[in-house]
Amino acid sequence: MWIDCGIHAREWISPAFCLIFVHYSLSFYNQNPDITQILDNMDVYVMPVMNPDGYKYTWTKNRMWRKNRSSKKNTSCIGVDLNRNFDANWCTIGASPDPCEEIYCGAFPESEPESLAVANFLRSHKDSIQIYLSIHSYSQMLIIPYSCSMDEAENHSDLYEMVKQAAENIRRYYRSVYTYGPGAKTIYLAPGGSDDWAYNIGIKYSFTFELQDRGHYGFLLPPSHIQGACNEALTAVKTIALKVIEKTQTATGPRETV
Template sequence: MSKLLFLLLGVCLAVVSAQRARYDNYHVYEISANNLKALELLKSIEGSSDSVLFLDSIHYLGQKAGVFVAPHKVPDFLKNLIDNEVTFELKEKNAQSLIEAEEQDLAKPRAAVYDWTNYHDLEENYAWLESLAANYPQVSLIEGGKTYEGRKIQGIKISYKSGNPGIFIEAGIHSREWIGPATTTWIVNELLTSSTPSVRDLAENYDWYIIPHANPDGYAYTRASNGDRMWRRTRSKQAKGCYGVDANRNWDFHWNEVGASDKPCSDTFAGESAFSEIETKSLADFIKTLKGKIGLYISFHSYSQLLLYPYGHTQNLPANIKDYRQIFDVAIKAMGNRYGTKYVGGNIYDAIYPASGASIDWAFGTQDVKLAFCYELRPGKNAFLTGFNLPKEQIIPTSQETLDSITAMVAESKKLGYFN
């Protein structure tokens, strides 16, 4: 898929605890494998213990990843790394300190005004979407599906006139990546209220289908009093007492071929089958009703400052790769115009790591969506100490530059004939 980072409690740690998960004195390491022996060791450790939590799965030699290690496991963990020639560096001795300020914010009374100076909870975000439908004739509520715990996958459609081509935005499929939903709602507000000509063109000449929370149960759990800020997955019950599936490995397009795990406690667990999760299955069913309508599909994740396009399961490139690259170049240039933020990227397999079963690959590969992109938002790659809990002060700057990028992306796509 936010400032702190690491890791996910994609395992079962504190999952059933009545208290909020804490990471007091957990050590944070940056690790990488420089030989096959080290690579196999790290693959065997990830998802096997609730005391060693990986930020990302290790897929290839030289890849860096952040890891949380419980204090009682540090000696054994380090011995294992040294014995197997794993490169490592201690980044922080108390992971809890990295999220403490944000944890304190959660305990404060909520402001009455909905704005983008804080990260809002799920109920506040949904109430705000409902208020838009009540106050703007261009807005209608849509339901992108249901969740394991019975919540709606709430979204909105913005349409100023009939006959517009469609753009679909999905965010929050990894629940700890709070900047995705926050950026999405900020863009919604701009589409409805901005007087900037380029934004008005976007708003009025395209139909927007927007799902800020593709994994509402997971997001609610990251904020709950008995939850875990670093939770990534859904909340369905799995084998071995574990919970959840990586919802961005669960789509029925080359499902579980590469870059996903069969371990029920792994953060990249692909599920028992494609579309095993009601969240992905019901959202996909909704998207199918729009087949032929959507010209551009956008997914927001964090972090790494990457712009990605298909495919994740193979190094083979889309047939329209020339257009993808042209649009990519324009979009990342626009991303840097306002604040100088540098993005890189390319096809998923090569630009980040092999990963099959992702939403944008499914949309591109099965739904006749000609253009599908994934933004990995701020902060930059390997920013292990400023990862998933991006400071709230960066919500608006992140959102501004992202809308700049999307504006350029849509304009270039139209120039190439995708919205004609």
């Protein structure tokens, strides 16, 4: 399982979740049965901040900055939207070729060192990675492919059932409402996204989570909401991971204990 956070600089709850996920995993392994089962059956890669330069900039200069901080020739505008920079219907409707726009797709797919590094790692591990998760905010949504087109994923029904169950568990335990479904139909067309690209290279359980809230605080979620937002996301991660483990073990048999 791969989890990345902080692809968009201003979405501070996202890196917070990655760190809380690591802390929870270390603290509750062999205590909580769900996380124990997940860690006994999966290696987990966690990237706490995919966009470190942009993230730092939101702390020091501009709290609402979205893109990375790369500079380009022939323009004074800074940055590329890393979640429009992957090779999934790259720079079509829902992205912009204008370097001054917040959804600027970059000069070409994987033009940015951040997206290129992640893409190279995932390509080299695509045969073993079962789940791709990208954590964003805000709007409380659990998104499945595709966002880059109106097409449905080949395993749409499996993916849809997983996010439906995750949303139901969040509502049951925390009374929070999360909508769910394919990105293009649930939010808007967003080509060049990491989740669609990961799905297309063969990682068939690919998801984007949009964490709290639904717009009252937006990107400026107060510290008092951090734990609750992360608990909700953790519930969704565990729901999905356990379902994928069940499906893969049904297909291949349980992992041998050595």
